[in-house]
Amino acid sequence: MKFIFADSLDYVDPAFDFIADRSPAERQPYWDDAYPHEILGYAPYDGVLVSRGIVGDHRVKGKYTASQARRFGLVGARKFMRLDKPEFAHLDIFGDCGAFTYVQEDRPPYAPAEMAEFYDECGFTHGCSVDHIIFDFDPLLGNMEGGSQDARARFDITLENADGFRREAISMGAEFTPLGVVQGWSPGSMAEAARRLVAMGYDYLALGGMVPLKSPEIKICLEAIRNAIPASTRLHILGFAKADDIDSFHGFDIASFDTTSPLIRAFKDAKQNYYLPGDGPGLRYYTSIRVPQAIENPKLQRAVKKGMFRAEDLVRLEALALGTLRAFDRGEADLEETLRHVLVYSAPLVEERPYEDCAGSLALAKLEERYRVTLTDRPWKACGCDICKDAAIDVIIFRGSNRNKRRGIHNLAVYHEHIERLDLKRAVNRPDDLQRSLCAAER
Numbered sequence: 547m548k549f550i551f552a553d554s555l556d557y558v559d560p561a562f563d564f565i566a567d568r569s570p571a572e573r574q575p576y577w578d579d580a581y582p583h584e585i586l587g588y589a590p591y592d593g594v595l596v597s598r599g600i601v602g603d604h605r606v607k608g609k610y611t612a613s614q615a616r617r618f619g620l621v622g623a624r625k626f627m628r629l630d631k632p633e634f635a636h637l638d639i640f641g642d643c644g645a646f647t648y649v650q651e652d653r654p655p656y657a658p659a660e661m662a663e664f665y666d667e668c669g670f671t672h673g674c675s676v677d678h679i680i681f682d683f684d685p686l687l688g689n690m691e692g693g694s695q696d697a698r699a700r701f702d703i704t705l706e707n708a709d710g711f712r713r714e715a716i717s718m719g720a721e722f723t724p725l726g727v728v729q730g731w732s733p734g735s736m737a738e739a740a741r742r743l744v745a746m747g748y749d750y751l752a753l754g755g756m757v758p759l760k761s762p763e764i765k766i767c768l769e770a771i772r773n774a775i776p777a778s779t780r781l782h783i784l785g786f787a788k789a790d791d792i793d794s795f796h797g798f799d800i801a802s803f804d805t806t807s808p809l810i811r812a813f814k815d816a817k818q819n820y821y822l823p824g825d826g827p828g829l830r831y832y833t834s835i836r837v838p839q840a841i842e843n844p845k846l847q848r849a850v851k852k853g854m855f856r857a858e859d860l861v862r863l864e865a866l867a868l869g870t871l872r873a874f875d876r877g878e879a880d881l882e883e884t885l886r887h888v889l890v891y892s893a894p895l896v897e898e899r900p901y902e903d904c905a906g907s908l909a910l911a912k913l914e915e916r917y918r919v920t921l922t923d924r925p926w927k928a929c930g931c932d933i934c935k936d937a938a939i940d941v942i943i944f945r946g947s948n949r950n951k952r953r954g955i956h957n958l959a960v961y962h963e964h965i966e967r968l969d970l971k972r973a974v975n976r977p978d979d980l981q982r983s984l985c986a987a988e989r
């Protein structure tokens with residue numbers, strides 16, 4: 547099973563100075579920064595996925611600057627992402643349209659021929675057909691039952707585009723592997739879409755629209771699709787947000803999936819921000835310690851404007867929290883002292899009150915409990931990756947993109963190892979036995 551990382555320019559500055567809290571003045575982000583495979587010294591994934599909508603153009607505003615988008619078109623995906631080295635030659639480069647960027651439009655802004663050309667010219671190894679996201683989902687509908695007028699129109703557009711896209715790819719002698727994207731409003735309609743894509747000639751399908759679905763719902767869809775297509779047809783899950791559940795999906799014979807989840811959770815999850823391998827089959831998670839920039843954090847700035855705090859007091863508390871955390875890492879401050887300084891600075895953020903007025907509050911108590919686990923276990927000392935060795939305790943401090951994305955990249959490395967371990971375990975336990983016991987369990 548291949549883990550494909552969906553990139554959106556997730557690089558960090560290797561020269562970032564944690565103590566001064568800044569990058570060198572002459573830093574040029576794209577040129578001087580390092581992608582995950584550069585800062586770690588190896589690729590923590592089996593491939594990357596680049597969405598056309600993230601690159602952007604005059605129709606869809608992407609994340610790339612105009613000159614970055616131009617360079618991408620000029621030198622191709624592999625060179626743009628600095629994956630053009632022998633040690634990265636085995637990595638796949640998947641492309642999709644980024645259907646979420648035009649979800650509100652009546653029709654996708656890209657023609658099938660144009661997308662096939664884009665993938666071919668930019669050197670993608672795999673390209674997804676031009677799909678249109680369907681919003682409705684009803685897990686109980688079989689066959690082609692139900693489906694709003696809009697859902698059915700999007701279903702037809704997606705299949706029509708897939709047919710045209712495959713023909714174009716073949717007629718231009720494209721070197722990438724085309725994937726037909728499945729969109730549907732129910733397990734039944736997705737199975738029908740998959741069946742039609744196979745009839746068109748596709749042997750690799752990508753399941754779209756999975757982002758909002760829960761794991762059991764995704765499984766119902768996969769089961770319906772698997773029953774409608776040959777065992778030899780490969781399946782990819784697009785935007786697989788439930789990446790940490792991956793082990794429970796192995797019976798569906800998924801060839802590949804793409805996700806940003808391990809990276810994103812480093813700074814978007816309320817509790818599970820730092821990954822470590824677990825003792826059992828799952829991962830272990832730690833809460834990162836929030837020490838936002840006093841003079842930049844919008845919430846703290848509002849509190850200052852309202853006269854609740856003085857900016858210089860916040861800056862002092864911030865410095866005290868950061869300084870004690872680093873002293874703790876060097877063994878020069880104890881746990882209770884460190885926790886207290888962190889919580890004193892957390893109070894204005896969490897409770898919008900000085901610590902003295904809310905020391906016993908429920909929110910602070912919960913935070914204290916989680917921070918206590920993080921500081922007691924010191925997980926960053928248990929990781930041998932280059933990021934943790936270099937950033938030390940700063941990797942677990944929730945503060946600015948250079949720390950937060952570093953933590954996310956560390957998570958990618960832990961996650962990739964996790965997947966490889968699961969695959970290895972499966973190779974040792976013969977797959978047919980697993981398949982049989984799975985079938986037995988379903989009966």
Ligand SMILES: [Zn+2]
Binds near residue numbers: 932934
């Ligand atoms: Zn690490």
